[in-house]
Amino acid sequence: MTLKKLQKKSAPAKNNIALKSAASIKKIDGQKALNFWHIFYNRKRAGKVYIVETNSDGSASTPFITVMLNKPMQGKGIGSVAFAMACTLSRLPAVYAMVRKSNIASQKSLEKAGFVPYSKNKAGQDILRWSK
Ligand SMILES: CC(C)(COP(=O)(O)OP(=O)(O)OC[C@H]1O[C@@H](n2cnc3c(N)ncnc32)[C@H](O)[C@@H]1OP(=O)(O)O)[C@@H](O)C(=O)NCCC(=O)NCCS
Numbered sequence: 505m506t507l508k509k510l511q512k513k514s515a516p517a518k519n520n521i522a523l524k525s526a527a528s529i530k531k532i533d534g535q536k537a538l539n540f541w542h543i544f545y546n547r548k549r550a551g552k553v554y555i556v557e558t559n560s561d562g563s564a565s566t567p568f569i570t571v572m573l574n575k576p577m578q579g580k581g582i583g584s585v586a587f588a589m590a591c592t593l594s595r596l597p598a599v600y601a602m603v604r605k606s607n608i609a610s611q612k613s614l615e616k617a618g619f620v621p622y623s624k625n626k627a628g629q630d631i632l633r634w635s636k
Pocket of ligand 1: 570571572573578579583601602613
């Protein structure tokens with residue numbers, strides 16, 4: 505789904521979501537941060553989204569995305585819009601996400617953002633892929 509269609513479809517969030525880049529953040533948990541944005545919903549800080557470069561499976565470096573919404577901001581449909589906006593803004597040709605089977609909200613919001621199943625890692629977590 506394109507970002508425009510997604511913004512139209514996610515009724516509660518609509519276009520009230522903004523990402524503000526924090527370019528000074530260079531590392532997250534020891535991994536190189538390619539991008540970091542604060543997420544705002546109705547002008548209130550809602551959480552963060554970041555893309556790190558990782559090679560956890562021993563292969564070439566791969567960009568992995570994470571969205572972390574503050575508890576009161578979860579369940580409003582913000583996640584999928586933040587995933588899609590961040591992927592588009594990153595200008596990367598492909599972005600990956602790692603998700604536990606039990607994290608239904610994450611799986612659903614990744615799918616809504618256009619991620620498709622790609623592979624599994626050694627821990628059995630699903631790897632999903634978004635591409636331009
Ligand atoms: C995971 C996260 C990013 C999802 O964003 P969100 O805006 O809260 O998600 P949404 O409101 O769009 O919900 C997504 C879907 O999951 C569903 N869902 C949520 N929790 C669920 C549960 N426990 N069981 C079944 N479905 C659930 C919602 O009903 C929604 O379904 P719909 O699209 O069919 O309406 C956000 O909740 C979050 O930051 N969680 C904590 C950190 C985290 O786990 N990050 C993921 C790491 S990549």
